[in-house]
Amino acid sequence: MPLATPYYLVDETALDRNLAKVDRLRALSGAKCVMALKAFATWSTFAQIAPHMDGSTSSSLNEVRLGREKFGGETHAYSVAWSDGEIDEAISYADKIIFNSLNQLDRFGDKAKHLPIGIRVNPGVSHSHFDIADPARPFSRLGEWDLARVEQAMDRVSGFMIHCNCENDSFESFAALLDAFEARLGSFFERIDWISFGGGIHFTGENYALDALAARLRAFAEKFSLQVYLEPGDAIVTNTxxxxxxxxxxxxxxxxxxxxxxxxxxxxxxxxxxxxxxxxxxxxxxxxxxxxxxxxxxxxxxxxxxxxxxxxxxxxxxxxxxGGYTMVKxxxxxxxxxxxxxxxxxxxxxxxxxxxxxxxxxxxxx
Missing domain, CATH: 2.40.37.10 (Lyase, Ornithine Decarboxylase; Chain A, domain 1)
Structure with missing residues (x-):
């Protein structure tokens, strides 16, 4: 008997098609992929998804706990702002923690000094069709943009997060952004061990130049001797x-x-x-x-x-x-x-x- 509507229907075969592209990107680029739970957190699918990923990343205490308990692998903890009442618990679940601002690093960095610590850097450029989703919009609160403030963090962090793509289905656009990052931040990249380029790169889309993306990421990682991370979420469940x-x-x-x-x-x-x-x-x-x-x-x-x-x-x-940004909302x-x-x-x-x-x-x- 058919299920009563309404219901969300996730297709395992379609998921496999996207996950095969994740496998290829990881193999060719050397980049690690952590699942962005802000986009999709239906944990009944994690047994299928997790073997193709390196872990998960979060935007809140609840997400970092879900990643630790249900996804496995590396558990990255990020939030736009951690509170006093949640920071200790977040750290207890995390393998890496990323602070959104120098203020948060100053406030909580000592608590997390046993972990790899990152800071979000706002390069001032982005790819987004929507102002509401543009982290480089005027007066943005998302990441440090002042290089003098970034410099103040450098002796306490081992990595950066630069998340400035939203529904970016163009390799050429991403490559241009990466060129801009290198021009503005290259001297900082030489001093860190890892970098996350966040999510929003739709490399599982039809006709995306996945091999070119992989080559560009590998060249970047080799140039600066660091580990690249991506944070796909919607890309994992697109058309599934x-x-x-x-x-x-x-x-x-x-x-x-x-x-x-x-x-x-x-x-x-x-x-x-x-x-x-x-x-x-x-x-x-x-x-x-x-x-x-x-x-x-x-x-x-x-x-x-x-x-x-x-x-x-x-x-x-x-x-x-x-799937993406639907079931979670x-x-x-x-x-x-x-x-x-x-x-x-x-x-x-x-x-x-x-x-x-x-x-x-x-x-x-x-």
Missing amino acids: TTLEVSVLDIVENEKAVAIVDSAVEAHMLDLLVYRESASLAPDSGPHHYVIAGKSCLAGDVFGEFDFPAPLAVGDRISLLNA KNWFNGVAMPAIAIRRKNGAIDLVKSFDYADYVASLS
């Missing part, structure tokens, strides 16, 4: 996950609007944040519909799509690319039913691995 929904009603108001048993703000929040449309395939045919959610938000719209046949109540729709807005989580195994079987009910909704509040 769908949000399965059902049509509840169809209303007409100059356009046909199909209302489904999900909500954009609750289940695919990034679409609203970045003002983008969902995608589905094949998105072709003579019947045009607005696909909208069931919340009270007027703009709860997944997008407009074409179908080969008229939609009817009960029809199922698969919304594509619902799901919420209980309007009390709309939370999508379950299912995995399509390599043999085609679909296993329900997590479902949510009223008790979960109540427990999220007080």
Whole structure:
């Protein structure tokens, strides 16, 4: 019997395709890859993903603990700002800790001096199509940009994190950024042991110049005699996950609007944040519909799509690319039913691995 919608469906075979590219990049470049849990933290998939990675990286205490307990390998701890109440616990889970600012290094560095310590450096340039995701935007709080302040950290750190890519699917763009990093920061690179270039490099995308990326990373590492890290997250799960929904009603108001048993703000929040449309395939045919959610938000719209046949109540729709920055952001807005989580195994079987009910909704509040 088919699972009741809504649910997220992760496909193991699609994951394998991306992980094969991770394997190739690691082998050719010598770079290490740590999973960015901020993008995807569905730990039921970690047994498949972790053997192809070198560990995980975090943006919070909860993520660093999850990485330590569920992922394994190296556990990198980063946060925009650690608090007094969480720093000791974060250090206890970490193999490396990265401070966002000299202030944080000054405050907590002694506590972590038994670990490799890094600092985030903001090179002042980035690749991002969206101001909201641009770490080099004016007045950015993400990393130290003043080289005099970076110099003050150098006797206490062994590595840097430079994270300034967002959905960068162009090798040429990344290579140009790396050239800019070398021009501005090369004298610092000669004095560190490791560097993380963060995530946002979509090297698992179709037709990405993966071998060229690997060669560039290897040349950089050899030039400065350091270990390169990447922090893929969304790249690991791109085109692996769908949000399965059902049509509840169809209303007409100059356009046909199909209302489904999900909500954009609750289940695919990034679409609203970045003002983008969902995608589905094949998105072709003579019947045009607005696909909208069931919340009270007027703009709860997944997008407009074409179908080969008229939609009817009960029809199922698969919304594509619902893995990265989607499942980690799901919420209980309007009390709309939370999508379950299912995995399509390599043999085609679909296993329900997590479902949510009223008790979960109540427990999220007080």
